Structures are given as structure tokens and as C-alpha cells.
Amino acid sequence: DAGVTQSPTHLIKTRGQQVTLRCSPKSGHDTVSWYQQALGQGPQFIFQYYEEEERQRGNFPDRFSGHQFPNYSSELNVNALLLGDSALYLCASSSLAEPSYNEQFFGPGTRLTVL
Amino acid sequence: QQPVQSPQAVILREGEDAVINCSSSKALYSVHWYRQKHGEAPIFLMILLKGGEQKGHDKISASFNEKKQQSSLYLTASQLSYSGTYFCGTEANAGNQFYFGTGTSLTVIP
Numbered sequence: 001d002a003g004v005t006q007s008p009t010h011l012i013k014t015r016g017q018q019v020t021l022r023c024s025p026k027s028g029h030d031t032v033s034w035y036q037q038a039l040g041q042g043p044q045f046i047f048q049y050y051e052e053e054e055r056q057r058g059n060f061p062d063r064f065s066g067h068q069f070p071n072y073s074s075e076l077n078v079n080a081l082l083l084g085d086s087a088l089y090l091c092a093s094s095s096l097a098e099p100s101y102n103e104q105f106f107g108p109g110t111r112l113t114v115l
Numbered sequence: 116q117q118p119v120q121s122p123q124a125v126i127l128r129e130g131e132d133a134v135i136n137c138s139s140s141k142a143l144y145s146v147h148w149y150r151q152k153h154g155e156a157p158i159f160l161m162i163l164l165k166g167g168e169q170k171g172h173d174k175i176s177a178s179f180n181e182k183k184q185q186s187s188l189y190l191t192a193s194q195l196s197y198s199g200t201y202f203c204g205t206e207a208n209a210g211n212q213f214y215f216g217t218g219t220s221l222t223v224i225p
Contacts, residue, residue, distance in 0.1 A: 103162055
């Protein structure tokens with residue numbers, strides 16, 4: 001059973017560019033959440049997708065957008081990159097069919113560096 | 116709304132015990148605990164739900180005081196592999212937005 005996978009592993013971009021990160025959830029999971037983790041900090045919630053719609057959103061600007069596909073995989077898009085967007089981006093999958101636990105399984109992350 | 120953890124950092128010798136605390140200013144539905152090693156994804160340790168349900172690994176124990184919105188993670192007979200940063204995560208309601216705590220760095224030395 002494959003766990004959560006993310007691609008790419010590492011990415012280097014320059015200010016002003018746009019980036020797309022991808023996530024495939026654990027088998028059987030229907031919900032994908034995205035987090036940004038700056039160096040030395042805890043993960044910060046960006047947004048959550050369920051049934052192909054953004055279900056919840058954290059305190060992030062509209063430059064951060066996402067999408068969920070019918071197979072539950074998800075993309076995170078960031079436009080007009082800033083130096084401060086450099087971070088580890090984590091994807092976590094869970095199942096709203098088991099909301100009592102909402103146990104989240106994390107992928108290995110994508111390390112984004114903005115120069 | 117970010118939960119506050121204490122201590123920020125702790126160093127243990129193998130075999131010693133540690134307690135990590137997590138405190139929220141909001142009423143909580145659940146508290147989750149994760150361990151993250153440098154450059155890796157957080158790994159699930161335990162979930163504690165309002166009402167007393169728990170789910171987690173056999174060698175990990177934790178408590179959840181619903182009235183005080185506090186949780187504690189108990190690490191006993193620590194091993195070198197316990198080293199990492201521990202995060203609590205909280206939900207105000209089932210399936211709601213998840214807030215990670217400030218983190219506790221744990222180092223176990225021989």
C-alpha cells in the first residue's frame with residue numbers, strides 16, 4: 001500500500017515565477033491538506049481539499065491556490081513567488097469517512113527554494 | 116490559535132523519561148502528536164479525542180485534559196531513536212482546521 005507521495009522532491013525557482021506541487025494521497029483517503037513549514041517552525045495549514053473543492057483555508061494569500069482531481073490527487077500552485085515562500089511544503093491525506101480520528105498521513109514534502 | 120508547547124527543547128540520556136506539554140487557548144475536540152526528524156515528514160504518534168478515546172502506538176502514552184485544553188506526551192525509557200522534534204496538533208471540531216504547536220526538540224544521548 002503506497003503511502004502519500006509528493007513531487008518533485010526539490011525545486012528551485014526565482015522571484016516572480018510560478019510553481020506547481022503535486023500530491024497523491026494514501027489509498028482509501030479522500031481528503032488532502034497542504035502545509036507550509038519554514039525552517040525551524042511547525043507546519044502552517046494552507047488549505048484542505050475534499051470532493052474536489054476547497055473545504056477550509058488557512059491564513060495564506062490568494063497567490064496560493066489548489067486543485068483536487070477525481071482520483072483524489074491534488075496540486076498546490078503558488079504564483080508570483082516571493083523569497084519568503086521558501087519552505088518545505090507538506091501534503092497530508094486523511095479520510096473524512098473516519099472523522100472521529102482525522103488521522104493525517106504526511107508525504108515526504110517538497111523543498112522549495114526561491115532565489 | 117497556535118498551541119504552545121513546553122519545554123522548547125530537552126536533552127535526555129538513554130533510559131530517562133520526558134514529558135512534553137501542549138496548551139491551547141481554544142476548546143478542543145482532539146489533540147494529535149507527531150514526531151519529525153530533520154528533513155523528513157511528521158510521523159503520527161497518537162490521537163486523543165474529547166471524551167477519552169485514544170489511538171496510537173503501544174509505547175507512547177499521553178493525556179488530554181479537556182477542561183484545561185492541555186495535553187501531555189509521556190516518553191519513558193527513552194531510546195536514541197526518540198530524538199526529533201515533537202509537535203502537537205489540535206482541532207476545535209471533528210474534521211476542522213488543524214493547528215500545529217510550536218514544537219519541542221528532543222535529543223537523546225548515549
